[in-house]
Amino acid sequence: MKPGFHDLVLDAQSCFRAAMEAMARPGRVQEIPPTEGLPNGLEPAAAALLLTLVDADTPLWTDAGEEARGWIAFHCGAPLVRPGEAGFALVTGALPPLSRFRDGSDEAPQDGATVIVQVQDLVPGEGWRLSGPGIETKHRLRVNGLPEGFVASWEARRGTFPRGMDLFLCSGTRLAAMPRTVRIEESV
Amino acid sequence: MATRPEWISVLARASAEEMESLAGTFPPYRRLRGPETGLTMLRGRAGGDGAAFNLGEATATRCTVALADGTLGHGWRLGRDRRAAEIAAVLDALLQGAEGEAWQARVVAPLAEAQRAAREQQSRRAAATAVRFSTLGTMR
């Protein structure tokens, strides 16, 4: 079994700060300190988010392999469930259709899933044009590694606000957030 | 010889000082998780034997360590004593190893005996307060 945070309190606090910054400023890339000795298939930013946000009260779905699942169960204690029952999801391979995840209800929009996706790369300053709360005018971010048609399905689901789901996009030690309020325009 | 659940239970009830004074020094190990304190929701049953309900949360502390040979040890206990949870985890790992029987004799057996004696004493005190009615036999 591989270890989790070196310092449970301080590491979780600094990761929480990064996650909050990321959610408050959608599309802006945050950096997490590097970690060594993670299970196969798990990268530092996604792993740190799991250690910070996921616990026994947050059912999780993941496509990650055996070693990563054991590590998550041990360090986070989250019950592993089907996508439709998950409060959190960790996607290490291809992102499944968004409709498979919970989007809460009008009474309890907070029940929408938070999906952590490991992508190939996050490149600020080019690609998507993002707008919405937390973005003064426009912010640009290129995300490599999301499936074809992602933007169209994201935009289609945005109409159901306040229901919805929130995304963390992670690559290595970097992460950016896409809260449900964010509007994506593909660059031409 | 105690089984693993038995020794874990004995170590969960022993203080850090008791365990340390019996165990002496430990071989090197590394911490994998904790020691960390959290909560365990305790449950009762309606009527004592019916549907489960949540009674309230108790503090609990757990620790997982690995010896140099990779053996994992887990320490779990009620309360917030992190040092005791860590020592129990190290002992749990050692007790699974080749020297397990020696560790049992040195640490687990005396602790188990002291705990048994304490339970026995309480039971005897309770027996001294048992009412002896002077009349009449049963009412059933």
Added chain:
Amino acid sequence: MYVAVKGGDAAIEAAHRWLAHERRGDPALPEITALQLREQMTLAVDRVMAEGSCLDRDLAALALKQSRGDAVEAAFLLRAYRNTLPRFMAAEPLDTGAMQARRRISATYKDLPGGQVLGPTFDYTHRLLDFTLAAEGAAPSVPEEDAEGTGPMPRVTGFLTGEGLMRAEAPDDGEAPPDLTREPPSFPASRPLRLQALARGDEGFLLGLGYSTQRGYGNAHPFVAELRVGEVEVLVEPPELGFAISIGEITVTECQMATQFAGSREEPPQFTRGYGLVPGQNERKAMAMALVDRALMARELGEEATAPAQDEEFVLLHSDNVEATGFIEHLKLPHHVDFQSELEKLRSIRRRWEAERVAARKEAAE
């Protein structure tokens, strides 16, 4: 309506320093330690632990010291602390049948297997102030039975269920019980939800409600089938181990209260049981809880429910002293704007009232 106000920082700081000074009392006397409270104010500590719903006697003792002995304030402190801790898991339901009882009595059977064991009780004391306690004394010795300790103590309710004269509990369906700390209560409430609320409810509130059921508000004629106090094992099954382990013991008080039930079309006349289970040693609360639990079964049993103790919304929404104190005490907060608007409304109504009176008098005079 709340309005943020600024200022008063220095006053608040001074007030808290005075509070700390008052807490300490006469500095010529030694300061009391949380450990002393834990060992010598055991029942107060147990009450705080149960109502703070955080089972940790050291923390409860510290909270009691910090709150200057105010049990409700101490429970509040414990709840706040508890909220900072992650929940690892739920333990297996406690097996109170396997309790190592220090006390076990029944008011329904004189002789019973395992016997009537008084344990450390206030019962049969004369309630005369003991002035020898005003002086420091040596630790009292405790008599012990030489030959052997207590034997097994089967549940008293088992004798009656065996005969079919006690209503059996609904079996466990294996589902995780509802949890008040995660979901707000919804009504009608299930029995597990009611029991959770009662277990952490205010002792005084439950005591008054329990008493009311015996004074005609709920028509109960209860018998203490069994009351036991003692230690039960806490078992958890951590996934990394894959088997259940015992991680220690806690003291609980359990009460089974038998009450007659007239029967219905489906069910024969029989005894039903109200159930009380309280962390720590607190038989007054366990008994009151059992009475209220039974009163709250009125709906399920098809009984007429007219008394306050039978109204689950009334009972469940007002039994938590941290919640109740929060609401009552919030009235101390500045309501300046609220009050100004009431005052203005009152002045205008008053002017109209006076004008109408003057007009009426004039009319009468004409």
